[in-house]
Amino acid sequence: MPLLKRLAETGRVPVRFTLDGQARTALAGDTLLTAVLTQSAQLRRSESSGEPRAGFCLMGACQDCWMTTESGERLRACSTFIEEGMRLLSGAAVQP
Amino acid sequence: MSAALQAVIVGAGPAGVRAAQTLCRHGVRPVVIDEAPRWGGQIYRQPPQNFVRSKQALYGFEAGRADAVHSAMAGIAQQVDHRPDTLVWNAEGGQLDLIHRGAIARVPYRQLIVATGATDRVLPFPGWTLPGVYTLGAAQVALKFQGCAIGERVVFAGTGPLLYLVAYQYAKAGAKVAAVLDTASFADKLAAVPTLLRNRSVFGKGLYYLAWLRLHGIPVHHGVQLEAASGSSRVTAMHWRRNGSLHELACDAVAFGYGLRSETQLADLLGCRFRYDAVQRAALPERDAAGRASVAGVYLAGDGAGIMGADAAEWAGERAALALLADAGHAVDEARASELEEKLARLAQFRSGLERAFPFPQDWAAQAPDGLVICRCEEITAGELRRCVRESGVQELNRLKALTRVGMGRCQGRTCGVAAAEILAAATRSTPDQVGRLRGQAPIKPLPFAAALAAGEEAS
Numbered sequence: 001m002p003l004l005k006r007l008a009e010t011g012r013v014p015v016r017f018t019l020d021g022q023a024r025t026a027l028a029g030d031t032l033l034t035a036v037l038t039q040s041a042q043l044r045r046s047e048s049s050g051e052p053r054a055g056f057c058l059m060g061a062c063q064d065c066w067m068t069t070e071s072g073e074r075l076r077a078c079s080t081f082i083e084e085g086m087r088l089l090s091g092a093a094v095q096p
Numbered sequence: 097m098s099a100a101l102q103a104v105i106v107g108a109g110p111a112g113v114r115a116a117q118t119l120c121r122h123g124v125r126p127v128v129i130d131e132a133p134r135w136g137g138q139i140y141r142q143p144p145q146n147f148v149r150s151k152q153a154l155y156g157f158e159a160g161r162a163d164a165v166h167s168a169m170a171g172i173a174q175q176v177d178h179r180p181d182t183l184v185w186n187a188e189g190g191q192l193d194l195i196h197r198g199a200i201a202r203v204p205y206r207q208l209i210v211a212t213g214a215t216d217r218v219l220p221f222p223g224w225t226l227p228g229v230y231t232l233g234a235a236q237v238a239l240k241f242q243g244c245a246i247g248e249r250v251v252f253a254g255t256g257p258l259l260y261l262v263a264y265q266y267a268k269a270g271a272k273v274a275a276v277l278d279t280a281s282f283a284d285k286l287a288a289v290p291t292l293l294r295n296r297s298v299f300g301k302g303l304y305y306l307a308w309l310r311l312h313g314i315p316v317h318h319g320v321q322l323e324a325a326s327g328s329s330r331v332t333a334m335h336w337r338r339n340g341s342l343h344e345l346a347c348d349a350v351a352f353g354y355g356l357r358s359e360t361q362l363a364d365l366l367g368c369r370f371r372y373d374a375v376q377r378a379a380l381p382e383r384d385a386a387g388r389a390s391v392a393g394v395y396l397a398g399d400g401a402g403i404m405g406a407d408a409a410e411w412a413g414e415r416a417a418l419a420l421l422a423d424a425g426h427a428v429d430e431a432r433a434s435e436l437e438e439k440l441a442r443l444a445q446f447r448s449g450l451e452r453a454f455p456f457p458q459d460w461a462a463q464a465p466d467g468l469v470i471c472r473c474e475e476i477t478a479g480e481l482r483r484c485v486r487e488s489g490v491q492e493l494n495r496l497k498a499l500t501r502v503g504m505g506r507c508q509g510r511t512c513g514v515a516a517a518e519i520l521a522a523a524t525r526s527t528p529d530q531v532g533r534l535r536g537q538a539p540i541k542p543l544p545f546a547a548a549l550a551a552g553e554e555a556s
Contacts, residue, residue: 003228003330003349007269009147009243029144034242041227041330048475052329054227056472056511058234058241059138060131061215061359063506063542064472074544078237079131081144 003037003054017086018070032077033058033065036090043067043077045091052092101424104129104192104203106184106362107211109137110161110406111398111413113169115209118417120172122426127177127203129184129194135169137213137398138233139406142166143241154240156265157301161406179203186538187365193538193551200547207393207420210363210381211413212400216353219254219460219515223325225472228349232258235351236265245271247349251334253277253322255454256355260305263314273314274347277336279354280454281319291449298405298446321463325350355454356403357514363401364536367391372529375451376402378514379533385437387416388423395420408443411436460515461522470519471512473505478519485523493532496520506542509534 012027019036026035033055036043042052043065055065058078065077070087101124105112108130119126128135134142140155140162155162169178179196186193192208194201216231223229230238230246232254238244239262249272252263259278267273292299309316323335323342334345363381364370369390370379383389383396395416398409415436418428464470466479480500490496493503493516502516503509509516513534520531543551 001330004238004242004244004246005248005271006244007239007271008149008153009143011148012146029146029242031242034238034244038244046225046472046475051225052227053225054330055230056225056234057215057231058237059215060541061507061510062472064511066506066542 002039003041015082015084017082019088020090020092026082030082032067032080032082035082042090042092102206104205105209107213108135109213110165111211111409113165114410114413115397115417116176117168117172118414120175122421125175129179129182131183133180136166140165141241183541185540195543195547198544198547200551209395209416211398212359212362214356214358214399214403217355217357217514218511219354221322221324222468225469226325226327226331228331229325230351232262232351232353236262239269249274249347250349251275251347252351254352254354255280257302264305264308274345275315277320278318279320279457284455285453288449288453295446358402359400361536361540366394375448377456377528386419387412388419404447408440411439461518470515471502471505473507474501476500476502481519482523491524493517493520494535503534
């Protein structure tokens, strides 16, 4: 179940990416945070407790939305825009 | 133009933009560094280029102001060296260390206007790290910058003007607002009315939001105590107490905050002297009425030097730029400078009224349970901080940080700093003033690994 709900600006160009190996579609101009949380409920897991996290401040201050790509790159989800072909990992169990 | 002028402005919100515009009017070409891709700051944050909503839809009553700030910057875009998507992560010896899309760079300055803005002031409650729990600012960014609500059924909690504004914006945009839970009492608001009336337009808007929410059947509760957010892998309910009785409200998102806190880390790295401000309950970089910091050549403007709001930020940005110009030997309009100072002084009185209407919950630390996570980077609890105080006798915040790692994580205390100071003050029976303030350290925000490596090589 997604966390975020789109209320406006839905007529944008689709962008394809993968989340935990699954093909997904976002919209051009989405941040990684929006792209992921409009279809899922977490961005990462806390290094300390392993609990799911989904960002907090959305303005680059709290640093609680850093995601990992399949190639090991780390990206701050609230301030990085989604790009075609990105392969993101959220630490969630892969859904069938 | 004077040869001694090499001006850099950090931040392209209302303060930074007006400062840049003022410098340009005097023939000075400043560098304007901003973390965001587009100018406007947080309050007038612009969505990505391909978004289509009108400014009226995005900014409501503030559409005119937002447009004025955006247009001011657009009008000087060719005259400034604008560096979007760029973070200042260190300041040393007249140079700023920057990172832009993973690449490091340096920019020298002789005059620096620090307009770094603010973030939400956060006091946690149990469950605040659950997915679906965000700051009020975050809820607003989701809507304004991405066209999204943070959930289907949202609880707005805490206190401050943003509480009502964001709840209103959500309801207006078609989101379901489950309730507004204000920790301040209605009596606090009534007591503040005489002071708030000094600024009728701002006060009027605040009353309008409250009335609108009530009129649209949205429950607004005053004088509540936030107990916890609950849920297993995401938030599913908010729990709160009022007049002794416990309430539970089903929701899938919570936005909360207690006013704003100034982003002061850059001023700290620059060596600015700080002073505790009892009204804002925070140590703030000192500045004179024009915005001059204690360090020569450094000027402070906008919410980054104390929370005064967007209108004040515009005036302070212009005033600081005039001070910079005058200090560098330029002729400036002294009457305009005085007028700006008078406007700022008048607004400062209004500011104290806001603090009365939305007071800081002084009993927060006493109520915080031992199991409450204070630092969400490293998950350090109130109980761990209190135990450290008991066992080590620590009384100072940076010492507590060294011993427990609170404020040492990736956010450098931006999120937990206020709460950690309150817990320490309560545990040592002192005040936030006496426990000191968290020191800023470079890099003030995390660098990607490759960039950190490159920066290290260059330094060695």
